[in-house]
Amino acid sequence: MNLYEHESTVVIRPEILSLPAYKQGRPAPADAFKLSSNENPFPTPAWVTEAIVEANVGRYPESTSRVLRDALAREWGCDTDEVIVGAGSVSILYQLIQAVAGPGDNVIFAWRAFEAYPWISTVAGADCIRIPNTPDHRHDLESMIAAVTPRTRAILLCTPNNPTGTGITSDEFHDLMSRVPETVLVILDEAYAEFSHDPDVVCGKNVKGQYSNLVILRTFSKAFGLAGLRIGYGIGPWNIFQAATSTAIPMVVTEQAQHAALAVLAHKDEAMALVKEICDRRDAVWTRLIDQGWTTPKPHGNFVWLPTAEDTDNAAEILEEGGIIARVFPGDGIRVTIAEPESVEPFLAATARIIAADMRH
Ligand SMILES: Cc1ncc(COP(=O)(O)O)c(C=O)c1O
Structure with a gap:
């Protein structure tokens, strides 16, 4: 129940009103992987x-x-x-x-x-x-x-x-x-x-x-x-x-x-050993994306970019059906974090389905 019946008439700067609301990476359902915020997947040391x-x-x-x-x-x-x-x-x-x-x-x-x-x-x-x-x-x-x-x-x-x-x-x-x-x-x-x-x-x-x-x-x-x-x-x-x-x-x-x-x-050395694990996984994922026919640019962070252009919404739906919650930029592409090892195969199976559906890749 709203506490206030009407919108407040306090004057707000127009440029602030023009900003779209910030969208945080979506929380994932229990059976999906949250690969939408470039977070570190390891338990807190x-x-x-x-x-x-x-x-x-x-x-x-x-x-x-x-x-x-x-x-x-x-x-x-x-x-x-x-x-x-x-x-x-x-x-x-x-x-x-x-x-x-x-x-x-x-x-x-x-x-x-x-x-x-x-x-x-x-x-x-x-x-x-x-x-x-x-x-x-x-x-x-x-x-x-x-x-x-x-x-x-x-x-x-x-x-x-x-x-x-x-x-x-x-x-x-x-x-x-x-x-x-x-x-x-x-x-x-x-x-x-x-x-x-x-x-x-x-x-x-x-x-x-x-x-x-x-x-x-x-x-x-x-x-x-x-x-x-x-x-x-x-x-x-x-x-x-x-x-x-x-x-x-x-x-x-x-x-x-x-x-x-x-x-x-x-504990820099221990922390960097975990970073290396992510980098190795990222490089392996990128190689397989290229093998699938993707034009994904070589990734330097802990994520990959799927350049799906006008097919972005449909491609995101396929990822989501495959249990992958990614960051979606409508009309542009999809950013997917490299995280848990268990997320790799479901992700690559979904990217293969996107290609099979003849979407921009
Ligand atoms: C390019 C870039 N810069 C800065 C940040 C901010 O990170 P934080 O405020 O968590 O240090 C992020 C977070 O997503 C980022 O992607």
Whole structure:
């Protein structure tokens, strides 16, 4: 029963009203696999659960995540002030865009890329400049550079790209950085970097400190299985992070999340062994998709992209009938997370049926 009889007449910003409601990856029925949110399929390791229970929830968290930033600074070979920690890397994205862009400014990103980019830019009051991906599902970096105007405040690069799985090469990245004004913030969103082993694909660790307008974003959500705790981090110039801290919701990173992230860093080798398991499974799945006749781009994250275009809704139905809940982008394609080993055969059986039904692939 509704508490209010009528809609509220409170005036809401028109650009916020124009945003479509955010759709979280659908929960899966008990007999289906939830492959819609690029989550880590492994049970929470003991080192994480032990770290979480040590945190005192009766106290506010340490607001600067100092100990974690010290540890990340050691790992990245930088100063603690050159590390920012947020409640997921998405919250750092919000903070950074709020800090640099407002009404009259614009933010450039590839489309499709991470679904949150238009939300984040619009909430800041900035215009979104979406640059369509190339036919092979990669960022069209030439067009992104050409789109820069004096109104541009930020460029978002997603590599590996969610949802298409493609990577930006080091050469492409350095070329872009050399041609974009130093006053424009470039964010290298590497939420899936730990799954990328292609030496040609740019890696934040190799380019850190080289550009005064570059921020590299990483997360503990994907490779390290802390999605539910909400914790991510950025590496970049201290003065950009000072501004981004001013736009943050205070004390939003919980003590449990900070402890868990430290535990992950202390058990990096074990965590990376699980990442390797996913990468091996992903490569095997991709090979079989290609054998089936799919034109799926080589995946660099923990997911594969099915370019089903106008057949997307019908293809998603076939996947769902086969017990696979994926992320569906109507008219465009389907993103499927590589997760439990038991999900592989039902997934590949469904993709074979999609091909047999003569849909776009
Ligand atoms: C490309 C990309 N960036 C950032 C994020 C945000 O991750 P989190 O806020 O969990 O760190 C995601 C999550 O799906 C993503 O796909």
